[in-house]
Amino acid sequence: MSTRASKRQKTEEKDAYHLIYWPGVPGRGEHIRLALEEAGAEYTDTAHQEDGMKTVTSLISDQNTGDSHNPPPLAPPALKHGEYIISQTPNILMYLGPQLGLVPDVSEDPVGIYHVNSLTLTALDGLSNEPHDVHHPIAVGEYYENQKDEAKKKAKDYRESRLPKFLAYFERVLSGDASKGGEYLYVNGVSFAFPKCVEKLKGSGKYDKVFKHYEMVKGRENIKSYLESDRRQEYSMGIYRHYPELDDE
């Protein structure tokens, strides 16, 4: 559903974007939503559709071998666009980037899209995949409660070593000439999962460019309006989970 449809000229079906992702948490679908919202694109979202869950499960069913145009996706998010289905978060972003005007034009900067993609992949590694692995260090198919001891150890390493490493990296990127003052877009739920730790790191003053950039992104007109809308779902038991015992004391 796009609550914006009424405000805009109707997009033809062949050009419409359809996001297929689990309802209930922002999850990995959120990276796609933020790109679509920033660009003001019209899209539907299974997270807000009555039969959304069914669309997701049938897409990733063991029985789905895809069709002549598309291999089957392993997992959501997927983007349906015309007759095509594209999967894997950074891949969808790379597909959308030029279409939504979110990456440098190839005639001006032939490798800009690859630089954006490398930053996207690095942000997804350190600020999305690793925070997920913190609460599921042993087995993704098992309950958190069954791997809590290991999760505590991994959380300590994430807070003390990994998160500062990634923040320092992005601080360095934003210090470099290629960042052009920081046009790139990355937003994260790490501060939901580890509020005390993030507050401490922010207070250290070592990652000021990163946190300033984060505020700038949150304040962009379309992103701000999205975050305040009912299209934005709450963090809860998805990738980013707030277990106080995994945060700083």
Added chain:
Amino acid sequence: MSTRASKRQKTEEKDAYHLIYWPGVPGRGEHIRLALEEAGAEYTDTAHQEDGMKTVTSLISDQNTGDSHNPPPLAPPALKHGEYIISQTPNILMYLGPQLGLVPDVSEDPVGIYHVNSLTLTALDGLSNEPHDVHHPIAVGEYYENQKDEAKKKAKDYRESRLPKFLAYFERVLSGDASKGGEYLYVNGVSFAFPKCVEKLKGSGKYDKVFKHYEMVKGRENIKSYLESDRRQEYSMGIYRHYPELDDE
């Protein structure tokens, strides 16, 4: 160094590919090498250069903020091509794919490259990143010996749940119409790390298309010649590690 240089017309420096990766193990650099070797491209490789290690460390130094064309990479592999430096394994492959003719031509299949990229990302997740995490489930910066108990638990889950899941997925992809008989390229070191487990899964007959595809790729002229050359390094203590205690009994 390219031992093939003598056999070919000399590539001009501005067009030459330079792979920057740790010497000593195939590692993530291997995915890039296989693409370059399959295409018969000329390239240099820091893994075979006397000062290769220094090139890698200076590239990923805390002091490197990149230049006006390039943000700094977080980690190798990186590809230097003319004035550009591209990082992140799947990103480099996506950059090389069209240049080396390893992805469908955009005029015939506008989204072929995105489908190849989604399969690449999935293969890297399940057959490269996860096997690495098996021997380092808690902290990448700590010794294996300090997280051996957790590694045993994670290895059990990987062998019994994750690896079969990814093999079943690729079997499904290869069963689908979009695979066109299996032109795509993915090769892995999982059978080095978990030889007994892989032998068992192979013997089950459930993943015949995957293993047949693997043999086909290994038998391709350029890949075969590469694997037999001194450009190919041995697996040892990199991503793929053979700890008998982490394999099936």
